[in-house]
Amino acid sequence: MNSARSWLVFGGATFAYLIAVMQRTTFGVAGVEATDRFAVNAATISVVAVVQIVVYAVLQIPVGVLADRVGAPLLIVCGAVAMAAGQALLSISGGIWLALLARVLVGMGDAATFVSVIRLLPGWFEGRILPQLSQWVGMAGQLGQIVSIFPFALLLHVQGWTPAFLAAGAASVGAAVLAAALVRRGAPNLTTGELRTIDPLETGLRASLARPGTQLGFWAHLLGGTVPTMLGIMWGYPFLTAGLGYDPATASGVFSMMVVGTLVSGPIVGLLVARFPRRRSDLVLVIAWGAIAVWTATLLWQPVPPLWLVAALFLAVGVCGPASLIGLDVARSSNPHHAHGSATGVANSGGFVGGFVAMLLVGVVLDVVDEVRVAGGAPSELYGLDGFRIAFFASYLIAVIGTVGLLAKRRHTRRRLYEEEGIQIAPLWVVLLSARGRRRPPGVRQ
Structure with missing residues (x-):
């Protein structure tokens, strides 16, 4: 555990995830x-992206189960190969249906990667570094x-569609070769003695789904991951x-602020999670709604938001x-070791479920706004700023649903923690008052 070999495996797996995120966002x-190549509208383009994310989200749980049973290394290699095939197919596609098939392949390969990488970690590392490693994987992504x-954007604009997507596919081939050479399964998860102590009712996907901590992880990932998925x-x-x-x-520079936000905040969030494990859901709420506040200011600014505010928005979204990865840590810590893959798959689907609903909603609203504009005698402006304002506000509904789900499941999780272990988690305001010197009720944890 925590050896030089562990870091070599971590490096190979993390590189595969880095390339997977590149394929996801191209x-x-x-x-x-x-839109121009396939001669379709915004809703159709969003459907292609949504199908990719639907495939990703639907496969999270099966991939988690497979990672527990057949091992993560094989899934990582197969995922990279599938993404290479998808990008190669997209590079030569001339119609929207072929492009849709290509993105399905990318979604399948992408789905096999992240959960498998996270599933590897407990087999090679132990201790308080585990929640931080999850953040490092996200930063690499x-x-x-x-x-x-x-x-990729430079190659797309200089060389065109086909060379750009062929180059992207070649990157996945390289990731597959590297993963096959470096990534191996870690220490066995269970000994024979441990297997005898496990209640059969506590194994399997149904047991993972039934645990409140798994459900809390899902809602935390949905709340934190919806906006980065939709925009990214x-x-x-x-x-x-x-x-x-x-x-x-300029667009690439501003867009990269999302990456800067992740790289800067990832280690800090990882340390906070390790230091205050009982405050993980509070951290998700603060970060998510802080970003929504910046987003609201950006959309309401008239006539056009300044560059610094837009950059701050993408930084906050990053x-x-x-914050979304906290949901994975919640699910992992709420499940026994043999169910980590299944629980991680359930939780990791949250942000992508919210993301694909938001992407489709934005595309539909953009089309409706443009149709209303044209019906009123104005020229078509499908991707106009006013259309984006209305479309982005419509996606706030998902944040509200995610917050309600998180609070409900947090109440359930804390009630079970109190019933089973006698630990009562104080509300955040009690902790803040305690920090100012007020006495905390006995038996209540911060």
């Missing part, structure tokens, strides 16, 4: 070009976004280039990435 970077918004995969880059009129260089 279609969003090429969203405007895709954000570097994949850097690759998609800089080298589909609508962030078109909002900057078509909605705000930024040139590609911080939501580490």
Whole structure:
């Protein structure tokens, strides 16, 4: 555990995830070009991205179960191969249906990667470093976004559609080769003696789904991950280039602030989670609604939000990435070791379920706003700033649903913790008052 070999495995697996995130976000970077190439509207383009994320979300639980049974290394390699095939197919596609099939392959390969990487960690590492490693994996994934918004976007604009997506596919081939060479399963999860002590009713996917901590992890990931998924995969880059009129260089620079936010906040969030494990849900709420506050200010600013505010928005959205990973840590710590893969798969589907609903909702609203504009005699402006304002506000509903779900499941989880272990978690305001010197009720944990 925690050996040099462990870090070598971690490096190979994390690189595979970096490339997976690059593949996940390339279609969003090429969203405007895709509209022209396939001669379709915004809703159709959003459907392609949504199908990719639906495939990803639907496969999270099966992948988690497979990671527990057949091992994460095989899934990581197969995922990279599937993404390479998908990007190669997209590079030659001339119609929307072929593009849809290509993104399904990318979604399948992407789905096999992250949960498998997270599942590897307890087999190679132990101690308080585990929640921090989850954040480091997420930070590495954000570097994949850097690759998609800089080298890939540059290649797309200079060389065109086919060379750009072929190069992206080649990167996944390299990731598959590296993972096959470096990534191995860690220490066995269970001994024979341990197997005899496990209640059969406590094993399997149904048991993981029934645990309140798994459900809390799902809602935490949905609340923290919806906006980064929606902006990072589909609508962030078109909002900057078509909605705000930024040139590609400026748009890429602003978009990269999302990556900066993740890279800067990831280690801090990891340390806070390790230091205050009972306050993980509070941390998700503060970060998510802080980002929504900045988003609201950006959308309400008239006539056009200034560059610094837009950059602050993408920086705040980047911080939501580490917040969403808190949900995975909640699910992992609420389940026995043999069920970590299943629980992580359930929790990791949250942000992507919210993300694909938000992406589809934004695309539909953009089309409706443009149709109303044209019906009123104005020229068509599908990706206009006013359309994005209305469409983005419509997606706030998902944040409200996520918050309600998180609070409800947190209450359930804390009640069970009190019933089973006698631990009562004080409300955050009690802890804050206690920090100012007030006496905390006996038997209540901060």
